[in-house]
Amino acid sequence: xxxxxxxxxxxxxxxxxQVTLSCSPISGHRSVSWYQQTPGQGLQFLFEYFSETQxxxxxxxxxxxxxxxxxxxxxxxxxTLELGDxxxxxxxxxxxxxxxxxxxxxxxxxxxVL
Amino acid sequence: KQEVTQxxxxxxxxxxxxxxxxxxxxxxxxxxxxWFRQDPGKGLTSLLLIQSSQREQTSGxxxxxxxxxxxxxxxxxxxxQPGDSATYLCAVNSNxxxxxxxxxxxxxxxxx
Numbered sequence: 001x002x003x004x005x006x007x008x009x010x011x012x013x014x015x016x017x018q019v020t021l022s023c024s025p026i027s028g029h030r031s032v033s034w035y036q037q038t039p040g041q042g043l044q045f046l047f048e049y050f051s052e053t054q055x056x057x058x059x060x061x062x063x064x065x066x067x068x069x070x071x072x073x074x075x076x077x078x079x080t081l082e083l084g085d086x087x088x089x090x091x092x093x094x095x096x097x098x099x100x101x102x103x104x105x106x107x108x109x110x111x112x113v114l
Numbered sequence: 115k116q117e118v119t120q121x122x123x124x125x126x127x128x129x130x131x132x133x134x135x136x137x138x139x140x141x142x143x144x145x146x147x148x149w150f151r152q153d154p155g156k157g158l159t160s161l162l163l164i165q166s167s168q169r170e171q172t173s174g175x176x177x178x179x180x181x182x183x184x185x186x187x188x189x190x191x192x193x194x195q196p197g198d199s200a201t202y203l204c205a206v207n208s209n210x211x212x213x214x215x216x217x218x219x220x221x222x223x224x225x226x
Contacts, residue, residue, distance in 0.1 A: 043203065045214050058213060103158070103160055103214070
């Protein structure tokens with residue numbers, strides 16, 4: 001089975017711009033979760049989608065949003081980028097229980113905000 | 115709020131040694147605990163998931179234990195190999211709320 005894929009792998013943006021990241025889960029997985037990883041804060045949960053619905057959300061501002069399509073692929077969007085948004089963004093897919101199931105992570109998208 | 119701590123932050127051992135990585139958490143009301151491995155510039159790979167009702171899980175040379183009452187988990191790696199070099203993260207799922215709280219990780223280097 002193919003693993004979780006994320007595109008693009010690297011991205012450079014400037015402050016104030018917006019960005020969209022994409023995640024394709026493992027075939028048959030209906031839950032997709034997104035995480036932000038920074039050296040200072042470590043890994044932090046952003047949100048989880050299941051069957052096109054946001055099921056849970058972490059403690060991030062409204063600039064961070066996402067969606068899930070009927071084929072379980074997910075996108076996350078960050079609007080009005082700030083320098084502090086520079087991070088590795090990871091998505092993970094799992095079976096029905098979301099983050100309470102074994103998480104299968106993609107390789108991540110490295111976002112640099114200048 | 116659940117706080118997860120991993121000690122030590124970094125560890126260097128010679129090949130062949132058995133080693134233990136530690137993870138502690140502040141709220142013992144957990145649903146499960148997961149151990150992950152992360153290679154530089156890569157995503158995370160799930161190693162072991164321990165449900166709150168379990169005491170330990172084993173996979174090959176890896177053994178993870180869980181002591182909820184003391185808020186601790188350990189990951190035991192037997193006969194370490196250079197290929198085990200990576201950052202190891204533990205993550206706790208609490209009963210209250212819905213979040214996966216990660217520790218900052220232990221960076222392991224196994225030297226030949």
